[in-house]
Amino acid sequence: TIALQHGAHRTGNRTDADMARWRSLRFGQFIHWGLYAIPGGEWNGKTYNGAAEWIRSWKEMPHEEYDKLYRQFNPVNFNPQQWAAQAKSMGAKYMIITTKHHDGFCLWPSKYSKYTIAATPWKKDLLGPMIDAYNKAGIDVHLYFSIIDWNHPDYRASLKNAADSAAGKRFQLFVKNQLAELLQRYPTIKGFWFDGTWDDSWKNDGAFSDELEQYLQSLHPGLVMGSRLRADEKGARHFDSNGRLMGDYEQGWERKLPATIEDVHGNDWEAVMTVPENQWGYHAKWTGHVKTVNEILEMLVKSVSLNGNFVLNFGPKADGTFRTEEQQLAAGIGQWMKVNGEAVYNGTYAGFEKQDWGYYIRKAGTDSVYMVVFNIPVSGSLRVKLPARTELTGASMLLGNTTLTPEWIGRNEYFLHLPGKTTDSPVVILLKTVTGENKDKGNFEKAK
Numbered sequence: 001t002i003a004l005q006h007g008a009h010r011t012g013n014r015t016d017a018d019m020a021r022w023r024s025l026r027f028g029q030f031i032h033w034g035l036y037a038i039p040g041g042e043w044n045g046k047t048y049n050g051a052a053e054w055i056r057s058w059k060e061m062p063h064e065e066y067d068k069l070y071r072q073f074n075p076v077n078f079n080p081q082q083w084a085a086q087a088k089s090m091g092a093k094y095m096i097i098t099t100k101h102h103d104g105f106c107l108w109p110s111k112y113s114k115y116t117i118a119a120t121p122w123k124k125d126l127l128g129p130m131i132d133a134y135n136k137a138g139i140d141v142h143l144y145f146s147i148i149d150w151n152h153p154d155y156r157a158s159l160k161n162a163a164d165s166a167a168g169k170r171f172q173l174f175v176k177n178q179l180a181e182l183l184q185r186y187p188t189i190k191g192f193w194f195d196g197t198w199d200d201s202w203k204n205d206g207a208f209s210d211e212l213e214q215y216l217q218s219l220h221p222g223l224v225m226g227s228r229l230r231a232d233e234k235g236a237r238h239f240d241s242n243g244r245l246m247g248d249y250e251q252g253w254e255r256k257l258p259a260t261i262e263d264v265h266g267n268d269w270e271a272v273m274t275v276p277e278n279q280w281g282y283h284a285k286w287t288g289h290v291k292t293v294n295e296i297l298e299m300l301v302k303s304v305s306l307n308g309n310f311v312l313n314f315g316p317k318a319d320g321t322f323r324t325e326e327q328q329l330a331a332g333i334g335q336w337m338k339v340n341g342e343a344v345y346n347g348t349y350a351g352f353e354k355q356d357w358g359y360y361i362r363k364a365g366t367d368s369v370y371m372v373v374f375n376i377p378v379s380g381s382l383r384v385k386l387p388a389r390t391e392l393t394g395a396s397m398l399l400g401n402t403t404l405t406p407e408w409i410g411r412n413e414y415f416l417h418l419p420g421k422t423t424d425s426p427v428v429i430l431l432k433t434v435t436g437e438n439k440d441k442g443n444f445e446k447a448k
Protein backbone atom coordinates (compact mmCIF):
# COMPACT_ATOMS: atom_id res chain seq x y z
CA THR A 1 0.00 0.00 0.00
CA ILE A 2 0.97 3.61 -0.56
CA ALA A 3 1.70 5.78 2.47
CA LEU A 4 -1.12 8.32 2.53
CA GLN A 5 -1.70 11.26 4.86
CA HIS A 6 -5.14 12.09 3.45
CA GLY A 7 -6.58 8.75 2.43
CA ALA A 8 -9.12 6.65 4.32
CA HIS A 9 -8.57 6.84 8.08
CA ARG A 10 -10.66 3.75 8.83
CA THR A 11 -11.03 0.34 7.32
CA GLY A 12 -14.47 -1.20 7.51
CA ASN A 13 -17.74 0.48 8.27
CA ARG A 14 -18.42 2.85 11.16
CA THR A 15 -19.93 0.96 14.08
CA ASP A 16 -21.17 3.91 16.18
CA ALA A 17 -24.82 4.61 17.02
CA ASP A 18 -25.19 7.54 14.57
CA MET A 19 -24.09 5.37 11.66
CA ALA A 20 -26.21 2.43 12.86
CA ARG A 21 -29.19 4.83 12.86
CA TRP A 22 -28.44 6.00 9.30
CA ARG A 23 -28.11 2.35 8.20
CA SER A 24 -31.41 1.37 9.84
CA LEU A 25 -33.44 4.09 8.08
CA ARG A 26 -32.85 2.65 4.59
CA PHE A 27 -35.38 4.89 2.75
CA GLY A 28 -34.83 8.61 2.18
CA GLN A 29 -36.33 11.53 0.27
CA PHE A 30 -34.07 13.86 -1.73
CA ILE A 31 -35.40 17.38 -2.37
CA HIS A 32 -33.86 19.59 -5.07
CA TRP A 33 -35.37 23.06 -4.68
CA GLY A 34 -33.99 26.41 -5.75
CA LEU A 35 -34.08 29.18 -8.34
CA TYR A 36 -33.87 26.62 -11.18
CA ALA A 37 -37.50 25.72 -10.35
CA ILE A 38 -38.56 29.13 -11.71
CA PRO A 39 -37.61 28.45 -15.36
CA GLY A 40 -38.36 24.74 -14.80
CA GLY A 41 -36.25 23.74 -17.80
CA GLU A 42 -37.77 26.32 -20.15
CA TRP A 43 -36.60 29.76 -21.26
CA ASN A 44 -37.88 32.17 -23.91
CA GLY A 45 -40.25 29.51 -25.24
CA LYS A 46 -37.46 26.98 -25.66
CA THR A 47 -37.05 23.73 -23.70
CA TYR A 48 -33.71 22.82 -22.11
CA ASN A 49 -33.18 19.09 -22.46
CA GLY A 50 -30.55 18.82 -19.73
CA ALA A 51 -31.17 18.49 -16.01
CA ALA A 52 -33.31 21.46 -14.93
CA GLU A 53 -30.96 22.47 -12.08
CA TRP A 54 -28.19 22.94 -14.68
CA ILE A 55 -30.12 25.40 -16.85
CA ARG A 56 -27.69 28.22 -15.99
CA SER A 57 -25.05 26.37 -18.00
CA TRP A 58 -27.33 26.27 -21.07
CA LYS A 59 -26.16 28.52 -23.90
CA GLU A 60 -29.75 29.80 -24.40
CA MET A 61 -29.82 31.05 -20.80
CA PRO A 62 -27.59 34.12 -20.36
CA HIS A 63 -25.89 34.02 -16.95
CA GLU A 64 -27.09 37.53 -16.11
CA GLU A 65 -30.69 36.46 -16.83
CA TYR A 66 -30.39 33.46 -14.50
CA ASP A 67 -28.63 35.57 -11.85
CA LYS A 68 -31.66 37.89 -11.67
CA LEU A 69 -34.15 35.08 -10.97
CA TYR A 70 -33.75 35.43 -7.19
CA ARG A 71 -35.71 38.69 -7.42
CA GLN A 72 -38.86 36.71 -8.19
CA PHE A 73 -38.39 33.70 -5.91
CA ASN A 74 -41.46 33.80 -3.66
CA PRO A 75 -42.74 30.30 -2.71
CA VAL A 76 -46.11 31.48 -1.40
CA ASN A 77 -47.47 27.91 -1.29
CA PHE A 78 -44.51 26.48 0.64
CA ASN A 79 -45.94 24.43 3.49
CA PRO A 80 -43.20 22.52 5.34
CA GLN A 81 -45.69 20.65 7.52
CA GLN A 82 -47.40 19.36 4.39
CA TRP A 83 -44.03 18.42 2.87
CA ALA A 84 -43.12 16.48 6.01
CA ALA A 85 -46.54 14.80 6.19
CA GLN A 86 -46.17 13.64 2.57
CA ALA A 87 -42.69 12.23 3.28
CA LYS A 88 -43.93 10.52 6.44
CA SER A 89 -46.87 8.90 4.66
CA MET A 90 -44.49 7.74 1.92
CA GLY A 91 -42.41 5.98 4.59
CA ALA A 92 -39.20 8.01 4.18
CA LYS A 93 -37.12 8.07 7.37
CA TYR A 94 -34.64 10.73 6.32
CA MET A 95 -34.60 13.69 3.92
CA ILE A 96 -31.74 15.40 2.08
CA ILE A 97 -32.37 19.06 1.14
CA THR A 98 -30.32 21.20 -1.25
CA THR A 99 -29.09 24.03 0.94
CA LYS A 100 -27.05 25.39 -1.99
CA HIS A 101 -26.76 23.84 -5.45
CA HIS A 102 -24.04 24.59 -8.02
CA ASP A 103 -25.64 27.99 -8.78
CA GLY A 104 -24.59 29.18 -5.32
CA PHE A 105 -28.06 30.35 -4.22
CA CYS A 106 -28.57 29.71 -0.48
CA LEU A 107 -31.97 28.62 0.87
CA TRP A 108 -30.91 30.02 4.23
CA PRO A 109 -29.92 33.67 5.07
CA SER A 110 -26.18 32.97 5.18
CA LYS A 111 -24.10 35.80 6.60
CA TYR A 112 -21.28 34.84 4.20
CA SER A 113 -23.18 35.55 1.00
CA LYS A 114 -25.66 38.07 -0.42
CA TYR A 115 -27.01 35.49 -2.88
CA THR A 116 -29.50 34.02 -0.42
CA ILE A 117 -33.20 33.73 0.38
CA ALA A 118 -32.87 37.00 2.35
CA ALA A 119 -32.49 38.88 -0.97
CA THR A 120 -35.76 37.47 -2.38
CA PRO A 121 -39.36 38.66 -1.94
CA TRP A 122 -39.81 35.71 0.43
CA LYS A 123 -36.92 36.93 2.62
CA LYS A 124 -37.35 34.28 5.32
CA ASP A 125 -35.19 31.22 6.01
CA LEU A 126 -36.59 28.12 4.26
CA LEU A 127 -34.35 25.50 5.90
CA GLY A 128 -35.31 26.09 9.53
CA PRO A 129 -39.07 25.53 9.10
CA MET A 130 -38.35 22.53 6.85
CA ILE A 131 -35.95 20.87 9.31
CA ASP A 132 -38.32 21.50 12.23
CA ALA A 133 -41.32 20.08 10.35
CA TYR A 134 -39.45 16.96 9.22
CA ASN A 135 -37.92 16.35 12.64
CA LYS A 136 -41.36 16.73 14.24
CA ALA A 137 -42.60 14.08 11.80
CA GLY A 138 -39.81 11.78 13.03
CA ILE A 139 -37.70 12.20 9.89
CA ASP A 140 -33.94 12.93 10.05
CA VAL A 141 -32.58 15.72 7.85
CA HIS A 142 -29.25 15.72 5.97
CA LEU A 143 -27.97 18.79 4.12
CA TYR A 144 -26.92 18.66 0.47
CA PHE A 145 -24.13 21.20 -0.13
CA SER A 146 -22.45 21.88 -3.47
CA ILE A 147 -18.77 22.81 -3.28
CA ILE A 148 -18.95 24.17 -6.84
CA ASP A 149 -20.44 27.66 -6.59
CA TRP A 150 -21.02 29.41 -9.92
CA ASN A 151 -21.98 32.64 -8.15
CA HIS A 152 -19.00 33.14 -5.84
CA PRO A 153 -16.30 35.42 -7.32
CA ASP A 154 -13.53 33.34 -5.76
CA TYR A 155 -14.67 29.97 -7.15
CA ARG A 156 -12.04 28.50 -9.49
CA ALA A 157 -12.38 25.18 -11.31
CA SER A 158 -8.59 25.01 -11.46
CA LEU A 159 -5.75 27.06 -9.99
CA LYS A 160 -3.51 28.32 -12.80
CA ASN A 161 -1.57 31.08 -11.08
CA ALA A 162 -0.92 32.85 -7.78
CA ALA A 163 -4.09 34.93 -8.11
CA ASP A 164 -6.14 31.74 -8.55
CA SER A 165 -4.46 30.20 -5.50
CA ALA A 166 -5.27 33.27 -3.40
CA ALA A 167 -8.90 33.15 -4.60
CA GLY A 168 -8.98 29.42 -3.92
CA LYS A 169 -7.84 29.97 -0.34
CA ARG A 170 -10.54 32.60 0.18
CA PHE A 171 -13.10 30.22 -1.30
CA GLN A 172 -12.05 27.34 0.98
CA LEU A 173 -12.53 29.62 3.99
CA PHE A 174 -15.96 30.62 2.63
CA VAL A 175 -16.95 26.92 2.33
CA LYS A 176 -15.70 26.18 5.85
CA ASN A 177 -17.61 29.17 7.24
CA GLN A 178 -20.87 28.28 5.49
CA LEU A 179 -20.74 24.67 6.68
CA ALA A 180 -20.00 25.71 10.26
CA GLU A 181 -22.87 28.21 9.97
CA LEU A 182 -25.25 25.45 8.83
CA LEU A 183 -24.27 23.26 11.79
CA GLN A 184 -24.67 26.15 14.19
CA ARG A 185 -28.09 27.14 12.80
CA TYR A 186 -29.44 23.61 12.41
CA PRO A 187 -27.98 21.45 15.22
CA THR A 188 -30.45 18.58 14.70
CA ILE A 189 -29.21 17.70 11.20
CA LYS A 190 -27.52 14.29 10.93
CA GLY A 191 -25.19 14.68 8.00
CA PHE A 192 -23.92 16.46 4.90
CA TRP A 193 -24.39 15.22 1.35
CA PHE A 194 -21.61 16.85 -0.67
CA ASP A 195 -21.70 17.33 -4.42
CA GLY A 196 -19.69 19.30 -6.99
CA THR A 197 -16.29 18.02 -5.90
CA TRP A 198 -14.92 16.93 -9.27
CA ASP A 199 -13.04 20.10 -10.31
CA ASP A 200 -9.20 20.10 -10.10
CA SER A 201 -9.21 22.91 -7.54
CA TRP A 202 -10.88 20.54 -5.10
CA LYS A 203 -9.45 17.22 -6.31
CA ASN A 204 -5.88 18.51 -6.01
CA ASP A 205 -6.23 19.61 -2.40
CA GLY A 206 -6.93 16.34 -0.60
CA ALA A 207 -5.47 17.80 2.57
CA PHE A 208 -8.16 20.49 2.71
CA SER A 209 -11.03 18.08 2.15
CA ASP A 210 -9.62 15.76 4.82
CA GLU A 211 -9.15 18.59 7.32
CA LEU A 212 -12.63 19.91 6.49
CA GLU A 213 -14.22 16.52 7.18
CA GLN A 214 -12.40 16.28 10.51
CA TYR A 215 -13.32 19.88 11.38
CA LEU A 216 -17.02 19.18 10.75
CA GLN A 217 -16.85 15.99 12.82
CA SER A 218 -15.26 18.02 15.65
CA LEU A 219 -18.12 20.55 15.52
CA HIS A 220 -20.81 17.88 15.32
CA PRO A 221 -19.60 14.42 16.44
CA GLY A 222 -21.40 11.57 14.70
CA LEU A 223 -22.09 13.52 11.51
CA VAL A 224 -22.62 11.16 8.57
CA MET A 225 -20.80 12.19 5.38
CA GLY A 226 -20.47 10.19 2.17
CA SER A 227 -17.42 9.44 0.05
CA ARG A 228 -17.93 12.31 -2.40
CA LEU A 229 -16.43 15.01 -0.15
CA ARG A 230 -12.88 13.73 -0.08
CA ALA A 231 -9.90 13.42 -2.36
CA ASP A 232 -6.62 11.94 -1.19
CA GLU A 233 -3.32 13.72 -1.79
CA LYS A 234 -3.01 12.01 -5.17
CA GLY A 235 -6.40 13.24 -6.36
CA ALA A 236 -8.17 9.89 -5.90
CA ARG A 237 -11.88 10.32 -5.06
CA HIS A 238 -14.35 8.08 -3.22
CA PHE A 239 -11.72 5.34 -2.91
CA ASP A 240 -8.20 6.41 -1.91
CA SER A 241 -5.06 5.40 -3.81
CA ASN A 242 -5.05 2.15 -1.81
CA GLY A 243 -8.62 1.38 -2.86
CA ARG A 244 -10.08 2.08 0.57
CA LEU A 245 -13.36 3.97 0.86
CA MET A 246 -13.12 7.51 2.22
CA GLY A 247 -16.03 8.98 4.16
CA ASP A 248 -18.75 6.98 5.88
CA TYR A 249 -20.51 5.32 2.93
CA GLU A 250 -20.08 4.97 -0.82
CA GLN A 251 -21.97 7.86 -2.36
CA GLY A 252 -21.34 7.17 -6.04
CA TRP A 253 -24.62 5.37 -6.87
CA GLU A 254 -26.41 8.22 -8.61
CA ARG A 255 -29.25 7.10 -10.91
CA LYS A 256 -27.85 3.58 -10.85
CA LEU A 257 -27.80 0.60 -8.51
CA PRO A 258 -25.17 -2.08 -7.81
CA ALA A 259 -25.97 -5.41 -9.46
CA THR A 260 -24.63 -7.81 -6.84
CA ILE A 261 -23.36 -7.83 -3.28
CA GLU A 262 -19.80 -8.04 -4.60
CA ASP A 263 -20.26 -4.61 -6.23
CA VAL A 264 -20.46 -2.88 -2.83
CA HIS A 265 -17.27 -4.40 -1.37
CA GLY A 266 -18.75 -4.73 2.12
CA ASN A 267 -19.10 -0.95 2.44
CA ASP A 268 -22.13 1.01 3.54
CA TRP A 269 -23.58 2.73 0.48
CA GLU A 270 -26.52 4.82 -0.70
CA ALA A 271 -28.23 5.19 -4.09
CA VAL A 272 -30.02 8.39 -5.09
CA MET A 273 -32.64 8.16 -7.83
CA THR A 274 -34.66 10.50 -10.05
CA VAL A 275 -38.28 9.82 -11.00
CA PRO A 276 -37.77 10.74 -14.67
CA GLU A 277 -34.57 9.61 -16.37
CA ASN A 278 -32.47 12.63 -15.40
CA GLN A 279 -34.17 15.57 -13.66
CA TRP A 280 -33.39 16.60 -10.08
CA GLY A 281 -34.78 20.16 -10.00
CA TYR A 282 -38.33 20.88 -11.21
CA HIS A 283 -38.68 20.54 -15.01
CA ALA A 284 -42.03 21.50 -16.57
CA LYS A 285 -41.77 18.87 -19.29
CA TRP A 286 -40.57 15.44 -18.22
CA THR A 287 -39.52 13.42 -21.25
CA GLY A 288 -38.51 9.75 -21.47
CA HIS A 289 -39.43 7.10 -18.95
CA VAL A 290 -41.12 8.14 -15.69
CA LYS A 291 -40.73 5.45 -13.03
CA THR A 292 -43.79 3.77 -11.54
CA VAL A 293 -44.47 2.88 -7.91
CA ASN A 294 -43.51 -0.77 -8.47
CA GLU A 295 -40.29 0.15 -10.26
CA ILE A 296 -39.29 2.39 -7.38
CA LEU A 297 -40.26 -0.24 -4.81
CA GLU A 298 -38.03 -2.74 -6.63
CA MET A 299 -35.10 -0.30 -6.51
CA LEU A 300 -35.69 0.35 -2.82
CA VAL A 301 -35.96 -3.36 -2.00
CA LYS A 302 -32.97 -4.29 -4.16
CA SER A 303 -30.87 -1.60 -2.43
CA VAL A 304 -31.79 -2.86 1.03
CA SER A 305 -31.19 -6.49 -0.03
CA LEU A 306 -27.64 -5.39 -0.95
CA ASN A 307 -27.06 -3.59 2.39
CA GLY A 308 -27.67 -0.08 1.04
CA ASN A 309 -29.94 2.94 1.45
CA PHE A 310 -32.22 4.24 -1.29
CA VAL A 311 -33.17 7.90 -1.70
CA LEU A 312 -35.93 9.05 -4.06
CA ASN A 313 -35.74 12.58 -5.45
CA PHE A 314 -38.51 15.19 -5.49
CA GLY A 315 -38.29 18.52 -7.31
CA PRO A 316 -40.83 21.01 -5.90
CA LYS A 317 -42.14 23.84 -8.09
CA ALA A 318 -41.03 27.44 -7.51
CA ASP A 319 -44.25 28.14 -5.55
CA GLY A 320 -43.47 25.35 -3.07
CA THR A 321 -45.95 22.72 -4.28
CA PHE A 322 -45.19 19.25 -5.66
CA ARG A 323 -46.23 18.11 -9.13
CA THR A 324 -49.03 15.54 -9.38
CA GLU A 325 -46.77 12.69 -10.49
CA GLU A 326 -44.65 13.04 -7.36
CA GLN A 327 -47.68 13.30 -5.09
CA GLN A 328 -49.12 10.14 -6.62
CA LEU A 329 -45.82 8.26 -6.31
CA ALA A 330 -45.46 9.25 -2.65
CA ALA A 331 -48.99 8.00 -1.96
CA GLY A 332 -48.54 4.72 -3.85
CA ILE A 333 -45.19 3.94 -2.23
CA GLY A 334 -46.62 4.83 1.18
CA GLN A 335 -49.56 2.47 0.72
CA TRP A 336 -47.17 -0.47 0.20
CA MET A 337 -44.77 0.66 2.93
CA LYS A 338 -47.60 0.82 5.48
CA VAL A 339 -48.09 -2.97 5.16
CA ASN A 340 -44.55 -4.03 4.22
CA GLY A 341 -42.18 -1.40 5.61
CA GLU A 342 -40.93 -3.83 8.27
CA ALA A 343 -39.06 -5.65 5.50
CA VAL A 344 -37.25 -2.40 4.55
CA TYR A 345 -36.43 -0.70 7.86
CA ASN A 346 -33.38 -2.27 9.54
CA GLY A 347 -33.07 -4.50 6.47
CA THR A 348 -29.72 -6.02 5.56
CA TYR A 349 -28.17 -8.50 3.12
CA ALA A 350 -29.56 -11.90 4.08
CA GLY A 351 -26.58 -13.96 2.92
CA PHE A 352 -28.87 -16.21 0.86
CA GLU A 353 -28.31 -17.06 -2.79
CA LYS A 354 -30.37 -14.66 -4.95
CA GLN A 355 -33.44 -16.29 -6.52
CA ASP A 356 -35.31 -15.22 -9.66
CA TRP A 357 -38.57 -14.31 -7.92
CA GLY A 358 -37.03 -11.31 -6.09
CA TYR A 359 -34.99 -10.38 -3.05
CA TYR A 360 -34.14 -11.71 0.40
CA ILE A 361 -33.80 -9.16 3.21
CA ARG A 362 -32.65 -10.07 6.72
CA LYS A 363 -33.82 -7.96 9.64
CA ALA A 364 -30.53 -6.74 11.09
CA GLY A 365 -29.06 -9.22 13.55
CA THR A 366 -32.01 -11.61 13.56
CA ASP A 367 -33.12 -14.92 12.08
CA SER A 368 -36.04 -13.10 10.43
CA VAL A 369 -35.62 -13.14 6.68
CA TYR A 370 -38.13 -11.56 4.31
CA MET A 371 -38.75 -12.62 0.75
CA VAL A 372 -39.90 -9.70 -1.38
CA VAL A 373 -41.44 -11.21 -4.49
CA PHE A 374 -41.61 -9.20 -7.72
CA ASN A 375 -41.71 -12.08 -10.21
CA ILE A 376 -44.26 -14.79 -9.40
CA PRO A 377 -43.36 -17.91 -11.46
CA VAL A 378 -46.09 -19.34 -13.69
CA SER A 379 -45.98 -22.37 -11.39
CA GLY A 380 -46.97 -20.14 -8.48
CA SER A 381 -44.29 -21.94 -6.44
CA LEU A 382 -41.35 -20.06 -4.99
CA ARG A 383 -38.11 -21.99 -4.56
CA VAL A 384 -36.49 -21.15 -1.26
CA LYS A 385 -32.86 -22.24 -1.11
CA LEU A 386 -31.31 -21.74 2.32
CA PRO A 387 -27.68 -21.78 3.41
CA ALA A 388 -26.30 -25.04 4.78
CA ARG A 389 -27.55 -26.07 8.20
CA THR A 390 -30.52 -23.74 7.97
CA GLU A 391 -34.06 -25.05 8.25
CA LEU A 392 -37.26 -23.27 7.27
CA THR A 393 -39.71 -23.65 10.15
CA GLY A 394 -42.45 -21.31 8.97
CA ALA A 395 -43.56 -18.66 6.49
CA SER A 396 -46.30 -16.07 6.38
CA MET A 397 -47.35 -13.43 3.88
CA LEU A 398 -47.45 -10.01 5.53
CA LEU A 399 -50.55 -9.02 3.57
CA GLY A 400 -53.43 -10.58 5.46
CA ASN A 401 -50.97 -12.47 7.69
CA THR A 402 -51.54 -15.62 5.60
CA THR A 403 -49.59 -18.69 6.73
CA LEU A 404 -47.77 -20.69 4.05
CA THR A 405 -46.68 -24.28 4.68
CA PRO A 406 -43.19 -24.88 3.30
CA GLU A 407 -42.83 -28.00 1.15
CA TRP A 408 -39.41 -29.49 1.94
CA ILE A 409 -37.81 -30.85 -1.24
CA GLY A 410 -34.63 -32.25 0.24
CA ARG A 411 -31.44 -30.80 1.67
CA ASN A 412 -31.91 -27.12 2.29
CA GLU A 413 -34.51 -26.45 -0.37
CA TYR A 414 -38.19 -25.77 0.06
CA PHE A 415 -41.11 -24.64 -2.08
CA LEU A 416 -43.65 -22.06 -0.96
CA HIS A 417 -46.91 -22.19 -2.88
CA LEU A 418 -48.57 -18.80 -3.26
CA PRO A 419 -52.38 -18.77 -3.06
CA GLY A 420 -52.63 -16.79 -6.33
CA LYS A 421 -50.41 -16.01 -9.27
CA THR A 422 -51.49 -12.45 -9.81
CA THR A 423 -50.75 -9.39 -7.77
CA ASP A 424 -50.36 -5.72 -8.63
CA SER A 425 -47.74 -5.07 -5.98
CA PRO A 426 -44.77 -6.94 -4.50
CA VAL A 427 -45.60 -9.80 -2.10
CA VAL A 428 -43.67 -9.98 1.18
CA ILE A 429 -43.22 -13.29 3.00
CA LEU A 430 -41.63 -13.54 6.42
CA LEU A 431 -39.53 -16.69 6.85
CA LYS A 432 -38.82 -18.27 10.17
CA THR A 433 -35.51 -20.13 10.03
CA VAL A 434 -33.39 -22.00 12.51
CA THR A 435 -29.71 -22.74 12.08
CA GLY A 436 -27.13 -24.93 13.76
CA GLU A 437 -27.56 -27.35 16.65
CA ASN A 438 -30.76 -25.88 18.05
CA LYS A 439 -32.70 -27.09 15.03
CA ASP A 440 -35.13 -30.01 14.62
CA LYS A 441 -32.79 -33.02 14.18
CA GLY A 442 -35.51 -34.82 12.23
CA ASN A 443 -35.49 -32.62 9.16
CA PHE A 444 -31.74 -32.22 9.29
CA GLU A 445 -31.19 -35.97 9.40
CA LYS A 446 -33.46 -36.33 6.35
CA ALA A 447 -31.67 -33.45 4.63
CA LYS A 448 -28.28 -35.27 4.72
Ligand SMILES: Cc1ccc([C@@H]2N[C@@H](C)[C@@H](O)[C@H]2O)cc1
Nearest residue numbers: 032051053054195196254272280
Ligand atom coordinates in the same frame (compact mmCIF):
# COMPACT_ATOMS: atom_id res chain seq x y z
C1 LIG B 1 -22.48 15.29 -14.26
C2 LIG B 1 -23.33 15.63 -13.07
C3 LIG B 1 -22.97 16.65 -12.21
C4 LIG B 1 -23.77 16.98 -11.12
C5 LIG B 1 -24.93 16.28 -10.87
C6 LIG B 1 -25.75 16.65 -9.67
N1 LIG B 1 -25.78 15.54 -8.70
C7 LIG B 1 -27.17 15.24 -8.45
C8 LIG B 1 -27.42 14.72 -7.06
C9 LIG B 1 -27.90 16.53 -8.76
O1 LIG B 1 -27.69 17.52 -7.75
C10 LIG B 1 -27.18 16.93 -10.05
O2 LIG B 1 -27.39 18.28 -10.41
C11 LIG B 1 -25.30 15.24 -11.70
C12 LIG B 1 -24.50 14.92 -12.80
